[in-house]
Structures are given as structure tokens and as C-alpha cells.
Amino acid sequence: MRTQRSLSVFPVSGLLAACCLALLPALTAQDPTPAQNPTPTPAAQPQNPEGATPPAAEGRRGGRARRAPVVIEAGTVHPVAGAPIENGVVVIRGDRIVAVGKKGEVEVPPNATVHSFPNGHVYPGLVDAATDAFTDDSLRNDGSNDGGSRFADDLRVQGNRNDALAAAGITTAYVTVRSPALVRGKGAIVRPTRDGFEAWSGKDAAALHLRITNGVGPSHALQRQQQVAQVDALFEGLEDFRKQLNDHEEAVKKYDKEFADYLAWHQKKKDGDKPAGGGGGGAAAPAGAGGPTGPGPAREGRPTRGRPGPGGEGGGGGGEPPKNDPQKTPQEQVSPEQLEQALATLLAALPQDPPKPAPAPAPGPQDPAKQDPQKPAEGAAGPAAAAEKKDEAPKRPTYPKAPPRDLQREALLAVIDGELPLRIEAHRADEVRGALKIGRDRQIPVLVLEQAFGADACAAEIATAGVSVVLTDTMAGPFEPPYEAMNPAKVPAKLHAAGVPFALASGRAHLAALLPLLAATAVGNGLPADAALRAITLTPAEILGIAQDTGSLQTGKFGDLVVTDRPLFATDSRILMVLAKGRTEFEAK
Amino acid sequence: MERLLPVRAGRAAPFVSFAACLCLLSPSRAQDIVVTAKKVVLATDAVLADGAFLIRQGKVAFAGTDIPTEARKKATVIDYGDAVIVPGFVLPPTTLGRDRDLAEASLPFTPDLRAIEAFDPWQEELAKLPAFGVTSLLLSPSPRNIAGGIGALVKPGQDNGVVATAEVHLALSLTQVARNPERPPTSLMGAVDMLRSAFTMAKAGTGGGPDVAVLRSALGGSRRIVIHADLHVELAAALDLAREFGFEPVLVGAREAEKVLPRIVAQKAALVLEPLRPEQRQAQLRLPTLLAEAGVPFCFGGRADQLRTSAVLAVRAGLDRKAALQALTRTPAQLFDQHTVVGSLRAGCGADFLVFTGDPLDLTSAHVATFIDGVRVFGEAGNAPKPHNAAAAAGAR
Numbered sequence: 001m002r003t004q005r006s007l008s009v010f011p012v013s014g015l016l017a018a019c020c021l022a023l024l025p026a027l028t029a030q031d032p033t034p035a036q037n038p039t040p041t042p043a044a045q046p047q048n049p050e051g052a053t054p055p056a057a058e059g060r061r062g063g064r065a066r067r068a069p070v071v072i073e074a075g076t077v078h079p080v081a082g083a084p085i086e087n088g089v090v091v092i093r094g095d096r097i098v099a100v101g102k103k104g105e106v107e108v109p110p111n112a113t114v115h116s117f118p119n120g121h122v123y124p125g126l127v128d129a130a131t132d133a134f135t136d137d138s139l140r141n142d143g144s145n146d147g148g149s150r151f152a153d154d155l156r157v158q159g160n161r162n163d164a165l166a167a168a169g170i171t172t173a174y175v176t177v178r179s180p181a182l183v184r185g186k187g188a189i190v191r192p193t194r195d196g197f198e199a200w201s202g203k204d205a206a207a208l209h210l211r212i213t214n215g216v217g218p219s220h221a222l223q224r225q226q227q228v229a230q231v232d233a234l235f236e237g238l239e240d241f242r243k244q245l246n247d248h249e250e251a252v253k254k255y256d257k258e259f260a261d262y263l264a265w266h267q268k269k270k271d272g273d274k275p276a277g278g279g280g281g282g283a284a285a286p287a288g289a290g291g292p293t294g295p296g297p298a299r300e301g302r303p304t305r306g307r308p309g310p311g312g313e314g315g316g317g318g319g320e321p322p323k324n325d326p327q328k329t330p331q332e333q334v335s336p337e338q339l340e341q342a343l344a345t346l347l348a349a350l351p352q353d354p355p356k357p358a359p360a361p362a363p364g365p366q367d368p369a370k371q372d373p374q375k376p377a378e379g380a381a382g383p384a385a386a387a388e389k390k391d392e393a394p395k396r397p398t399y400p401k402a403p404p405r406d407l408q409r410e411a412l413l414a415v416i417d418g419e420l421p422l423r424i425e426a427h428r429a430d431e432v433r434g435a436l437k438i439g440r441d442r443q444i445p446v447l448v449l450e451q452a453f454g455a456d457a458c459a460a461e462i463a464t465a466g467v468s469v470v471l472t473d474t475m476a477g478p479f480e481p482p483y484e485a486m487n488p489a490k491v492p493a494k495l496h497a498a499g500v501p502f503a504l505a506s507g508r509a510h511l512a513a514l515l516p517l518l519a520a521t522a523v524g525n526g527l528p529a530d531a532a533l534r535a536i537t538l539t540p541a542e543i544l545g546i547a548q549d550t551g552s553l554q555t556g557k558f559g560d561l562v563v564t565d566r567p568l569f570a571t572d573s574r575i576l577m578v579l580a581k582g583r584t585e586f587e588a589k
Numbered sequence: 590m591e592r593l594l595p596v597r598a599g600r601a602a603p604f605v606s607f608a609a610c611l612c613l614l615s616p617s618r619a620q621d622i623v624v625t626a627k628k629v630v631l632a633t634d635a636v637l638a639d640g641a642f643l644i645r646q647g648k649v650a651f652a653g654t655d656i657p658t659e660a661r662k663k664a665t666v667i668d669y670g671d672a673v674i675v676p677g678f679v680l681p682p683t684t685l686g687r688d689r690d691l692a693e694a695s696l697p698f699t700p701d702l703r704a705i706e707a708f709d710p711w712q713e714e715l716a717k718l719p720a721f722g723v724t725s726l727l728l729s730p731s732p733r734n735i736a737g738g739i740g741a742l743v744k745p746g747q748d749n750g751v752v753a754t755a756e757v758h759l760a761l762s763l764t765q766v767a768r769n770p771e772r773p774p775t776s777l778m779g780a781v782d783m784l785r786s787a788f789t790m791a792k793a794g795t796g797g798g799p800d801v802a803v804l805r806s807a808l809g810g811s812r813r814i815v816i817h818a819d820l821h822v823e824l825a826a827a828l829d830l831a832r833e834f835g836f837e838p839v840l841v842g843a844r845e846a847e848k849v850l851p852r853i854v855a856q857k858a859a860l861v862l863e864p865l866r867p868e869q870r871q872a873q874l875r876l877p878t879l880l881a882e883a884g885v886p887f888c889f890g891g892r893a894d895q896l897r898t899s900a901v902l903a904v905r906a907g908l909d910r911k912a913a914l915q916a917l918t919r920t921p922a923q924l925f926d927q928h929t930v931v932g933s934l935r936a937g938c939g940a941d942f943l944v945f946t947g948d949p950l951d952l953t954s955a956h957v958a959t960f961i962d963g964v965r966v967f968g969e970a971g972n973a974p975k976p977h978n979a980a981a982a983a984g985a986r
Contacts, residue, residue, distance in 0.1 A: 475867055514867050520952035529953065569953050571904045
């Protein structure tokens with residue numbers, strides 16, 4: 001007996017024990033035990049006796065263990081959203097930053113893993129607003145893409161330096177390609193990791209790309225005008241397309257209603273044809289109550305199969321409860337009055353026509369399904385005929401034909417509706433102006449210009465239009481004649497002076513490690529250094545619509561940060577550590 | 590300094606008027622000039638904080654505390670405030686885009702031809718060089734000939750280019766472009782054989798015309814022998830010839846130098862590297878670091894507008910800043926025995942210098958001005974102690 005009791009108790013206690021074990025790491029991670037107070041270690045050594053990162057801190061994605069809070073101490077913390085902090089601290093719990101401030105003024109969790117860089121610099125994880133990382137040559141050269149194409153569908157890890165974005169300090173990247181297609185498709189936002197990338201949930205189609213240029217090679221002005229017209233023509237007929245979609249949507253709604261009516265009528269008929277037996281529904285039953293088929297007309301007075309007498313409980317209605325006598329047969333339980341009423345009901349039903357099946361819809365002008373239900377059927381002969389058809393079955397509705405699926409137009413509609421940013425590659429000033437005109441004429445809410453090397457000539461117009469710019473190739477120097485006037489390195493300063501929001505991007509994956517140098521080049525050509533830092537962190541995050549999660553070191557944002565041994569823009573600056581969502585994605589050996 | 594080519598009034602009119610304007614802005618060349626800045630790099634091993642140097646007759650006469658008090662008092666002072674001054678960049682063998690004029694296409698072996706015969710002092714490319722920090726260059730025969738000829742040291746000027754040294758180096762080539770299918774040699778072995786035959790004749794000291802005489806003189810140490818070679822097989826052939834005939838070559842191009850690095854070190858060869866580009870692979874960007882670690886003298890060649898970027902990329906890939914700056918200034922001058930004339934701001938050298946808002950190897954630093962022979966030929970005048978964006982750049986640190 002004792003054994004049996006133990007066995008019966010074991011499952012419960014075992015379950016409780018398992019739950020406790022599962023919760024233990026979480027409980028200990030939160031537990032502020034004074035004995036575990038950390039002492040900052042010298043120079044980038046994680047805080048533990050072995051000198052190695054503890055497993056909890058290294059918890060990879062998919063792991064169930066909760067990571068210990070991570071604390072980064074550094075000589076200078078550059079939050080971007082505010083002034084640099086000397087002797088700064090960044091505290092990350094889970095995947096978010098919970099505190100940023102000066103050492104001594106920020107509470108450090110007692111069980112935290114502390115990384116200390118006394119001479120180091122901490123920056124937000126870099127945001128590359130344009131890269132072709134994780135794409136291959138076939139995608140980069142695919143001229144057959146269109147607005148329905150999603151780069152996210154063809155991203156892959158190549159295992160070469162084109163994928164080493166995390167080691168370059170890039171924690172967020174927008175993937176696109178410079179294919180020759182006029183409409184290149186939709187770019188994706190990814191989160192580079194040490195061994196590949198993760199898709200940014202909900203941002204796998206983050207913007208639509210158009211190309212309005214043939215590059216910096218020779219081209220005639222008229223040819224460029226034609227290109228602008230070609231791009232503009234993409235927006236022609238969009239409202240008609242929208243109307244088709246809306247009409248179809250309305251038609252589907254109408255169909256749903258008519259089909260429900262149709263089903264209900266037949267259900268009613270079906271139920272009405274059944275022989276009366278039992279009670280149940282009763283005349284007092286409310287509409288739809290107690291019936292198994294959900295929506296539909298009220299089944300007033302309909303007897304329910306197998307239920308005795310009117311007002312039975314199955315009908316859900318009122319009436320006296322049946323007076324059942326288990327010693328009697330069902331026939332003996334029915335009173336004479338009830339039998340008389342049932343007989344009268346049957347007699348009343350006899351003269352009626354049996355329910356007819358709904359006629360199949362026939363093509364041609366006589367198709368009743370296509371006729372307006374408000375109008376009398378064609379060929380009907382006056383009120384008498386109408387009265388004759390009064391109880392005729394409703395016509396089975398035909399499912400409305402959908403307009404042809406056009407993913408590119410759907411994407412363009414999303415652009416016009418502001419649901420999808422539009423990015424146009426335009427190099428020369430006239431191409432940039434063409435893009436601005438399209439944006440203005442088509443009332444595009446979110447327009448971003450890419451590789452706008454000639455943007456300095458029309459910076460004021462760009463600012464007025466409220467358009468953002470993503471610049472690449474700032475290290476390329478002046479182009480060859482006759483386009484030597486376009487110097488990408490000088491454009492950022494002009495845009496900044498005009499108040500245009502702009503991001504500096506690598507453009508190509510193999511330049512990822514040089515992203516800080518691209519910004520440094522802009523500084524050397526007149527851009528203030530804080531604006532350059534913003535152009536590779538917060539501004540691209542804003543342009544990509546993810547600034548609430550990354551781009552600066554602020555409480556509540558992802559724990560994305562880069563630690564360097566020297567100022568980021570120094571040529572010989574080395575990356576010591578990269579955290580993304582608080583996870584270590586790179587650590588210098 | 591020798592000025593071999595006079596100014597031709599007709600074509601040079603715009604340059605002359607530009608020069609006149611500059612003369613109005615700049616102190617007279619007859620007057621001493623003292624240039625001051627927060628940091629003056631006379632050479633990579635001689636850096637002055639709050640430094641100064643005195644220019645007399647277009648050359649550096651004194652630097653730092655060596656400047657006589659009396660001379661300093663009388664001199665015109667150009668103050669660049671917080672800026673950094675470094676020697677002007679020396680562009681190693683180049684044709685400045687004039688390949689056709691600097692190669693005799695029908696003859697593969699023309700060691701006695703002189704590059705200065707085809708030097709155009711009003712060439713547009715020459716006028717652009719100061720904007721890229723180049724204050725002198727080694728104009729060289731094209732690598733299209735097995736033995737192209739003799740190169741010269743020239744300088745862009747405030748009005749036109751000038752020749753600083755007429756005969757500097759002997760240019761040879763084993764590259765693909767030298768092996769012309771329309772005339773012998775058409776193969777690498779033919780090219781090597783042609784050079785070996787000529788060197789053998791020169792070394793024997795018998796026979797031969799002016800061309801062999803030039804080779805004989807070069808083997809005797811009168812000038813450096815420069816060999817264009819890119820691939821490892823070309824580099825190996827050049828090193829074979831150098832070992833066979835006992836000279837220390839300067840190898841130009843040397844794309845695959847890493848494959849023959851031990852031999853380069855053993856034979857004390859020097860390298861003129863192709864410009865580094867951002868899109869290159871890390872192994873290529875690391876080559877300067879490897880050379881520096883192995884003690885191989887090297888400098889950056891190719892396009893003038895890529896010189897500074899090449900050095901920056903090399904530093905990014907691990908090269909020491911000092912070695913990188915040396916590769917732009919002192920090393921090319923030294924490789925061609927012109928270090929007493931250009932490549933540093935030591936006394937006696939031409940007053941060729943650049944002004945930056947910070948370290949020239951940081952791209953945050955803006956290039957403010959270029960001086961050649963003490964005359965500003967590009968950028969902003971001095972006495973403007975607020976260098977472009979210096980404060981902002983400092984803020985980034």
C-alpha cells in the first residue's frame with residue numbers, strides 16, 4: 001500500500017521538480033547575490049575564473065538558457081543619440097539595452113558578465129543601408145527581376161568574406177543588388193551573425209527598388225529622359241488596378257452573403273421537409289438558438305428530431321418541460337392534444353410543393369446568377385408570376401472572377417500607400433531630379449535615392465521633397481572624365497548642409513570592413529564627424545524604419561554594439577568585440 | 590634644379606597668368622619663408638611638434654631649432670596652425686598616360702632612349718598631380734618595350750612641369766605588354782634571352798652600340814635598373830637576371846610578389862607596388878605588411894589619385910603608419926637615388942610639402958595645400974589657423 005501511494009505521488013512531484021529545474025537558470029540570473037559581485041577585468045576579459053565566456057553569456061539563439069546580463073565598460077561610449085560618455089557603461093539584459101551612462105552612475109547587475117575596455121570605444125552596431133551580402137552573382141546580374149521579386153527568397157551564406165559583416169561591426173544590413181533590371185525587386189533587412197545571418201522578422205520585403213540610370217558611363221540626356229519616362233510609366237493604370245482589386249473584394253463580400261443566404265434557405269427547406277417527430281424547437285425558440293449550423297434564418301416552430309413535445313430543452317426555447325415517465329413508451333407519453341396538433345401540421349404541409357433543387361447556373365444572357373437580384377427575372381410575367389416564384393429557391397451565386405495577379409503592381413500600390421518605401425537608383429543630377437518629379441507627381445510617401453552622386457547639385461530640392469539618400473562609393477574618388485565633376489566623397493557634406501537625411505553604405509559586401517573608412521572619407525571632405533557616425537548608425541536605421549530597435553545606444557533598443565581599440569574613423573582602428581542583441585558575434589583573438 | 594624646358598608663351602598663357610596670380614599671393618621666391626604648424630614631419634624619423642622650417646630659394650634651408658634667429662625674423666611666416674605638414678608624395682615610375690609617346694613600338698630594345706624627350710610640361714595630367722599630393726614623379730618609358738629607356742625625375746610646377754633630374758633609372762620590362770606578337774620577342778623566354786644577351790655583351794665590355802653602353806653603365810652602378818614584372822614567373826625571371834649579372838633590381842608591379850618573397854629578400858630587391866584598391870582581397874592588401882615585416886623596401890605606384898588611398902588601405906590591413914608614410918615619400922626617392930632632392934624636408938631637399946588637417950593616413954584629415962619648391966600650387970593659403978574640419982574630426986575621437 002505504501003508503495004502504491006509513492007507511485008501515485010511520484011508523477012506530480014517529478015513534474016514539479018522538472019519545472020523547478022527548468023526555471024532555475026532564470027531564477028539565478030535574476031538573483032542579486034552579493035557574493036557574485038563582479039570586478040571589472042582588465043582589457044576585454046570576460047568575468048569568470050577560467051577567463052572564458054561563460055556558457056550562459058554565450059547562449060546561442062535557440063538555446064533555452066537565459067543569458068546573464070552583459071556589461072560593457074569602455075573609455076568612451078558613443079551613444080550617437082547623445083554626447084560621448086567618458087568612462088561609459090552599457091548594460092544589456094536579454095537582447096535589449098537596459099542602461100547607458102557613466103561608470104559609477106549606472107547600476108551594474110551583480111551577476112553580470114563584464115567586459116572592460118579601459119581605452120576602448122563603444123559605438124552602436126553599424127547599420128549598412130545597402131549591401132549585396134548573402135547574394136550571389138546570378139542574383140546580382142539577374143535582369144529579369146521585377147517588382148514581385150524578393151531578394152529574401154534567394155539569400156544564402158557563401159562562407160567567404162562577403163558574409164563577414166558581423167566581424168566588420170555591422171549588426172543590421174539592408175540587402176539589395178545592382179542588377180540591370182529596371183524594377184529590381186524588394187530588398188530585405190537582415191541581422192548578420194558570426195556564421196551567417198538572420199532575417200529581420202517582418203522586414204523581408206523592406207523596400208521596392210527601381211533603377212533610373214545607366215551608370216556613370218556616357219549617355220545622352222534624351223536617353224536619360226526616356227528612362228525617367230519609363231519608370232514613371234510603371235505607375236500608369238495603378239488606380240484602375242486598385243479599382244479592380246476593390247471591386248473584386250466587394251464582389252467576394254457580396255458572394256459570401258448570397259451564399260450564406262443560399263445555404264440557409266436550403267437548410268430551412270431541408271429541415272422543413274423532415275417529418276415532425278419529437279418536440280424541441282417549438283414556436284417560441286429564438287432565431288438561431290440551439291441549432292447546430294450557426295448562421296441562418298430562424299427556425300421558428302421547427303420540431304427537433306427526437307425531442308419530445310414543444311418547448312423541449314433541445315430547442316432552447318420556452319415552454320413547459322416535458323413530463324417524462326420512464327415507465328411509459330414514447331407513444332404513451334404523447335398526449336392526445338399533442339397528437340392532434342402534429343396531425344394538423346402534417347395536413348397543412350401536404351398541399352405545398354416539395355423543395356426544388358437550385359438550378360445550375362447556365363451561361364449566356366439567361367444566366368440567373370448574373371442577374372440583378374433586385375430586378376424580376378427576365379421573362380417573368382407580372383405579379384402573378386412573381387408570386388408564384390416567391391418561395392422558389394435562391395439562385396446559387398457564382399464566385400466572382402479575380403483580376404489577374406500582378407505582384408509588381410501590388411508592390412507599386414503598396415509604395416503609393418506608404419506601406420513600402422521606394423528606393424530609386426539615380427546618379428546624375430538630372431536623374432535625381434527625374435526621381436524627385438516621379439515622387440512628387442505620384443505622391444510617393446517614402447522615397448529614398450540611392451547612389452545619388454550628383455545629389456550635391458540639387459541638395460536643396462531633395463531636402464524640400466523630404467527625400468532620404470543612401471550614398472555609396474565615397475572612397476571611389478572622382479569619376480573619369482567627362483564625369484569628373486561628380487565626386488561622391490564631397491556629396492555627404494553638401495547633403496548635410498542642406499538638411500537631407502542620408503546614410504553612408506558599403507554598397508558591396510566586400511567593402512563591409514571599410515564602412516567606417518567610407519564615413520571617414522566624407523569627414524575628410526567636409527562632413528562633421530558626428531554626422532558621419534550617424535550616417536552609418538542611426539540615420540540608416542531611420543531610413544529603414546527600424547530606429548526604434550537599433551541605430552543608437554539607448555535604453556530599450558537591441559544590445560547591438562561595436563567595441564574598437566581606437567576611434568572608429570582612425571585608419572588603424574581594430575574591432576575588438578561585436579554584440580548583436582546582446583550576443584557575442586565577434587571577438588578579436 | 591635644372592629647368593630644361595622653357596615656357597612656351599602661346600600654350601602656356603593661361604598657366605602664366607595663373608602663376609602670376611599665385612605670385613601675387615605667395616611671397617617672393619627670393620625671400621626666405623618660414624612655415625610653421627603644430628606638427629611637421631621632416632622625415633618619418635624626424636617629427637617636430639610645433640615645428641617650423643625655413644625655405645630659401647625653393648629648398649629647405651633649416652628646420653626646427655636650426656633656423657637662425659636673424660633669418661627667422663626677416664622671413665615671411667606662413668602659419669598653418671593645428672595642421673600637419675608632411676613631405677610631398679613621390680610617384681614612382683609612371684608614363685602619366687602617355688604610353689604611346691614613351692615607347693617605340695617597332696623596336697623592343699631601346700635602352701638609350703630618354704623619357705624627357707617625350708615630356709610635355711603642359712600636360713593636363715601633370716597639372717592635376719598636386720591635388721593628389723604628388724610633388725614629384727619618375728617619368729619612365731613605357732613597359733611595352735623590353736628595354737624602354739631612361740627615366741627622369743620631374744615636378745609639376747605652379748605654371749608648368751619642370752625636369753629635376755634628366756636621367757635617373759633604366760626601365761626594362763618582362764610583362765605581358767612587352768611581349769608584342771607583332772615583333773620579337775613574343776614570349777617570356779624570348780624576352781629573357783634578349784636581356785641576357787644584351788647584359789652578357791655589356792658585362793663583357795666589348796662591342797655594342799649606345800644601347801649596350803647604357804646597360805654597361807647601369808650594371809656599373811650609375812643608375813638603378815627597374816624591371817616591370819607582375820606574375821611570379823616574370824618576377825622569378827627578373828630575379829634570375831639580377832642574380833646572374835649582379836644588380837639589385839627595383840621590381841615594378843609585382844602583383845605576385847608574395848610567391849617569390851624569400852628570393853626578393855635574399856637578393857635585396859625593392860618593389861613598386863600597384864595601387865591598392867578597396868575591393869581587393871585581404872591577402873593583396875596585406876602584401877605591404879608582409880614586405881615591411883620582411884624588410885623589403887617598397888613604395889606605392891600607379892595612379893596618383895590612388896597613392897594616399899593605397900597607403901591608408903595598407904595601414905588598415907596592418908602596416909605601420911610610419912612605414913606607410915615612408916612608402917609615399919622617402920622610399921621612392923631613395924630607390925631612385927633622389928633622396929637628396931625629394932622625399933623629405935631635410936635641409937637641401939626641395940621644399941615640397943603637403944598640409945593636412947590631421948594625420949594624412951586618416952581619411953578624416955583633409956588635404957589643405959600642396960607646395961612645390963616653396964610655392965603653393967594647390968589649396969588654401971596659410972595663416973588660416975582653422976584647418977578644414979579639424980575640430981569636427983577631433984570630435985570623432
